[in-house]
Amino acid sequence: MLTITNSFVYIAFLMFLAGGLLALEKYTxxxxxxxxxxxxxxxxxxxVFCTMGVYASDACSAAYSALKNNLLYAMIFVMLLRCDFRRLAKLGGRMIAIFLGCTFTLAIGFLVFYPLFMNVLGGGEKTWAAVAALYASWVGGSANMAAMQDALPVDGGAYSCALALDTVCYSVWIALLLLAVRYAKKWNNAVKANTKGLDAIAAAANEEVEKSKAHKATSSDWIFLIGLSLIVSAISQWVGAQMNVGLASVGLDMFDKGTCTTVFVTILGLVCAMSPLGKLPxxxxxxNIYLYAVVSLLASTASVTDLISAPMWVVYGM
Incomplete structure (x- = not known):
């Protein structure tokens, strides 16, 4: 079987595969x-390619080690640049309360049912971190899940099963939502719901999206943003290492370098989102580029055999 033995070919192949699939979705x-x-x-x-041994070389392992964390922290920073708390405040107290309520009830569901399914999922020591990453995804999306893969000691096989569960539940949930759309007006009339406030919030959100689309990014914008995110990643990892040493000296060594770095880059991204940096095109x-690159790297170290317990994960998620 063909094995990639060149670091550049490894990265080129991963990005071509991701780009090719996205192109198929768009054009076909x-x-x-x-x-x-x-x-x-x-x-x-x-x-599949990992299981077949395509990535089984020292060159691929070296490229993975050199890029995964560096791109992950850059991705977290860039994604948070659109998370301006001042904009979130415009949603109003009720919408924020609904989101927090959903977050809280999800947490209850995970905590109550995990002990019941822990053994069939693969054991607590192997799966707890993957379940936490899955919770992060359901609260904040795939980027959260990728970030938790580094902040927590996530097992590769359990992570694969969690991703399979995430996909199945996502597909079922979206299908149910689309089915319910046609009955929205009847439901609103039956419960006498006043949707004027929600409609106003949706209109304001759409207006913000249109404003951001009006500012097309130039090559200078791209180069600056790439450079900024990469230097932030480098600085954050240095700060995370120093935080880890400091916390370990007072007996808090459970906060490893990955956790400290993730916390620091998250706070930095939220602060920068309220500055002019948050308006960068x-x-x-x-x-999205960072997300697909990070996911490709993570997947290139997992095996298809890790999905053996995936059906029970889907049952747990449902």
């Missing part, structure tokens, strides 16, 4: 991507 409009999005295909196909595009 195949319905399969409505059920299983490209992000999942990227993960599964790379797992190309933020969404670059954050």
């Amino acid at each position: 409009k195949w319905r399969v991507f409505n059920v299983i999005p490209p992000l999942v295909w990227i993960y599964v196909l790379n797992m 190309a933020v969404e595009e670059l954050s």
